[in-house]
Amino acid sequence: MNDYYEVSLKEWRLKEIHKAAEHSPVEHIFVKGSIADKALIDEEFEKYHFDVVVNLAAQAGVRYSIDHPDVYIESNLIGFYNILEACRHNPVDHLVYASSSSVYGGNKKVPFSTDDKVDNPVSLYAATKKSNELLAHAHSKLYNIPSTGLRFFTVYGPAGRPDMFYFSETKKLVAGEKIQFFNYGDMRRDFTYIDDIAEGVYRIMQGAPDKSTGQDGLPIPPYSVYNIGGDQPYPHGSGRSILKRESSPISGCRWFYSIVSA
Numbered sequence: 001m002n003d004y005y006e007v008s009l010k011e012w013r014l015k016e017i018h019k020a021a022e023h024s025p026v027e028h029i030f031v032k033g034s035i036a037d038k039a040l041i042d043e044e045f046e047k048y049h050f051d052v053v054v055n056l057a058a059q060a061g062v063r064y065s066i067d068h069p070d071v072y073i074e075s076n077l078i079g080f081y082n083i084l085e086a087c088r089h090n091p092v093d094h095l096v097y098a099s100s101s102s103v104y105g106g107n108k109k110v111p112f113s114t115d116d117k118v119d120n121p122v123s124l125y126a127a128t129k130k131s132n133e134l135l136a137h138a139h140s141k142l143y144n145i146p147s148t149g150l151r152f153f154t155v156y157g158p159a160g161r162p163d164m165f166y167f168s169e170t171k172k173l174v175a176g177e178k179i180q181f182f183n184y185g186d187m188r189r190d191f192t193y194i195d196d197i198a199e200g201v202y203r204i205m206q207g208a209p210d211k212s213t214g215q216d217g218l219p220i221p222p223y224s225v226y227n228i229g230g231d232q233p234y235p236h237g238s239g240r241s242i243l244k245r246e247s248s249p250i251s252g253c254r255w256f257y258s259i260v261s262a
């Protein structure tokens with residue numbers, strides 16, 4: 001629970017999870033700590049003998065990685081490696097983890113496919129997410145750990161991350177500040193509603209990739225990667241119209257934007 005953005009928002013979400021768990025057969029246990037803390041992770045895995053592990057913990061955000069690279073290495077690489085190692089020493093039926101559409105970087109071919117080459121990340125964040133997929137593949141191959149990486153596409157919804165465009169720019173408009181649209185305003189983006197992500201993760205959890213043996217007698221890595229997106233990229237122009245329509249009734253809100261080149 002780092003302070004990348006308001007911790008109070010994370011605490012509110014946690015309360016909602018606790019409340020939901022009270023009315024379900026699920027026991028929810030919250031352990032405060034970092035996945036980069038190997039001793040803690042090992043202890044939790046040894047204690048609970050997990051069947052399925054879902055790792056969503058990561059330092060998110062493309063722009064933040066420009067000025068704060070260390071935290072991405074710590075959480076997304078060391079932390080993720082600790083999860084993989086814990087799955088190795090405490091075998092699980094399935095490891096599901098969040099990757100990102102940012103691995104597609106500057107790829108021009110659309111729609112993006114998991115068969116596309118994604119070897120040219122344009123941010124450290126994307127590089128760590130692609131690295132997670134590579135590390136997971138090696139661990140699947142070497143230790144037969146069934147793993148599935150999910151490349152999420154711009155997730156939105158209530159209690160979403162405040163640094164996401166739709167929240168951060170609306171906040172600026174309300175404060176009477178100017179907002180900017182990059183690349184001459186010519187951008188398209190796929191959005192995915194949070195409930196669809198939750199449903200996708202839930203379904204994937206129960207479908208671990210099969211363990212099988214190749215013709216050479218060696219195990220074929222039980223490894224998958226999927227895109228989870230809305231499959232309907234929206235141009236930023238329509239984002240502008242929605243922002244303008246929704247923000248205009250808010251008192252003190254000025255509609256003030258510029259379109260810049262890069």
Ligand SMILES: NC(=O)c1ccc[n+]([C@@H]2O[C@H](COP(=O)([O-])OP(=O)(O)OC[C@H]3O[C@@H](n4cnc5c(N)ncnc54)[C@H](O)[C@@H]3O)[C@@H](O)[C@H]2O)c1
Binds near residue numbers: 004010
């Ligand atoms: N939101 C999106 O549009 C989007 C898109 C692609 C991928 N993802 C991925 O989905 C996952 C969830 O993203 P989100 O948007 O909910 O971001 P988020 O920042 O709200 O959630 C990530 C959580 O991980 C926690 N965390 C960070 N470092 C940690 C560490 N070392 N140990 C333990 N916890 C740690 C943070 O405190 C935070 O609560 C991330 O892996 C992110 O990279 C999100």
